[in-house]
Amino acid sequence: MAVACCAAAAHLTLGRGIGGREVAVDAVRRAFAGLDYRPVGVPEVAFVGNQELAWAMEWVRREGGPAATSGGALLWRIQFPGGGEGAATPDGAVWAARRPIPADPGPNHFPTTVQRPLRETLARVFPDVEQWRWTAGQSWREGDVTWHRVTFTIPAAGLPQGWENSIEVEMAGSAVVSFQRHTEPLASDVGVVMGRIAELELLRSVGLLGLVLVLIGVIVAGAEQVAFRRQGPLFAGLVVGGVTWAAGTAAGLAPWECALGAVVSGGVIGLLPRPADQFSSRLLLAAPAGIVAALALLALPQLVAVLGGWLPVRSSFPPQYGVSVLAGRMWFPALTEEPLLRGALPFLAAPIAGWWGGALVGALVGCLLHPVPAVPLAASLAAELGLHLGMAAVARWGGLACAILARGVCEGLIRRTSFPAGGAADALILGSVVVALLAGLRHGKRRQA
């Protein structure tokens, strides 16, 4: 089973990240060469994702397979230490470039005669420049140099119908100093995505209200424990709270979110009378459960498409990228939501509605927290509800720690496609799976002993 888990995790991880980094760097270097500029040094490369544009593109191409990388929704931004920066898509289309202004930019051109030399210079970067349509231009003088800023509408190759592509070019003297492409999507296509993002934000506020209510219950129950002088695992609570705070910080969350998450997880573990104790802990279940949940969630977009709906393949982009951010995004929800929704809520609700009643309420609250836009909206909510019900089943038969591990593994696998490709990120996810498996094996041996 361990080998099968590792193989499945490797299948879901390796090669799934956003690639094209080297291709993009080469494309930007070639573009600079076309502009008669040789950048020096090893560039800093960062990934930039435009969330709304990416989802709008997936929405338009819902029947045409996975989302295209065109349109500038996914970009590698490249900055050279000696000056010069640019951006290119993962498939090597140069999106933007800005070079330092040359000491001698060459002879100035009149606004009426600038078009021809501009097109000739750009032809060294963009072979199809003759098909571009001049849309707007302005010129001004700075010192001895005449500047021109020109906007072309360019053929929207690879873009959905109704979408437009334009490029803004700046020229100083006879040297093209910068260009920047823009994608103007069809408003109704973006509207589908933006409207649903706004709707999900509203629904998320209800989910947060649910978390706050559970937190109040934890505070009351914790105060009860203190009043009766019942000793909880306070040290374990402190450790879990500290780990949660570290995960939130790594994920780039606001300090208040990190602190609240730490208080929640630490409070549940340290103050409540060990809600998971009523079930035997089976940590060996964690990694397979997380992988199965991730497999189901990753297969769901195709299923929804078959049924005539749309669910994005790619999960949401984080505000920053990096291995630590991925680690934080994997483990922060696992460490905060699982103790609250699968530990505290079923424990508090058990005398009234039974463990499963509380777990069902927890799943209903949890499904409002992280849904992505979908058509119909219920598809996304159903996907999240499925994840949370699965985690409830894991917590019921494997214990709370098992649910935390499974959720972390699952989050890592489904978020892999929203992070750049790289060995460190792959190692982090696969390492998490291995750690979950080792913890399960060790726990199983201890139980047998």
Place this chain on the structure above:
Amino acid sequence: MRLRPLAVGAMVAAGLLVPLRQDDSAAPRSPVAAARLVEDVSGPADLSWGKLRAWRRLGDGWLVLWQPSHGAWVLRAMVKDDPHPVRWRLQVAPWLPGVRLSEPLARELVGAGEAIDSRRIERLARRDWDLLRQRLAGGLALGQDLPEPPPSRLGPWPAMLAGAVLAGALCLVLLPGTLTQRWTVALTGALAGLVAVIPSVVAVGYPAFRVGVRPWVAQLAIFAAVSLVSTALAAFAARFGVLRGRPRALELGVAAGLGLVAGRVAPAEALISVAGLTARPVVWLAVTVALGYLAAVAAIGLRELLHPVRRLRLPFLASLLVAAAATAGSWLGPVAATLVAAAGPRSRACWTATTLVGFWIVGGTLASCAWVEPLRDAGLLLLGGAGVLVTLAAVEQ
């Protein structure tokens, strides 16, 4: 002579008749009537408004809101009690397509002079103009800015209530006494009734209706939020229960009189908005039982917190009540219910607090609404409630 029923009746009458200085006059028309006024005299003519979705009482006027089912725009209007002129404002989703007007054309369209400042906002598929207070989205006039509701600040009184509720919950566990689940059943029933009529109640969820959010999603969010809070309250009541005790008519008479005064001193804007609903009696019942229960738990906690100074408890609670009357504003009803219930025995806290909250709602509605339906319902509740109290006093005697 049956003095006790007379005394109870006199307390209720005093709560209703004691002269108070009131800054705000009563709302002369219902929110639906205010919306009809806008539909008759004002608003953008060349656009589908959609249905009237929500309203909110703000100062001396009604904020009313229309939204079509696709949710791409929201029309809000402010109808003052003196309704001239009615101001309206359209909010349009940023992605909606439109035209890109030049500045002179935009000025001409809104009738703005050359001298005023202008701001151009380039959208995805249109150009918006902000010409001082007049705005254009593409070629669509958006109307004028409306007064914004003040940011909600909870202040010290809700914090005091929350702390007292926590203390009360602990007291019910540590010093339980004889508990009864009848209040829990009543509370659960009242909250279930509220959840059942939510489709008629969503109109008071004004902030949930936003541009770009389809109304059914906003209504679903309100439904989910009310269901969550109701479930949590019912679970709280089932866990901690209420102390068993028989009500005393004189205490309830005092609570009723004070509740009426509290409602008349500071009518809560939320209650005025609720008065515009057709399902207002169900909401009043649910709010009365829920707030009454929470105030009773808070009163039990406050009573135990004041145990070290028990000889000074009554003067302390009275001084807190005076301070609350001056500063608690919309929270006066629950705060007064907590303080008055804390002055009496623990076992009758729920009766006292619920009575005070119920009469606070009635008093607030009578003082702040001047159209017939809520006045009729509040009047009937007042007569019914006072009748029950007088009967109870007669039976006691």
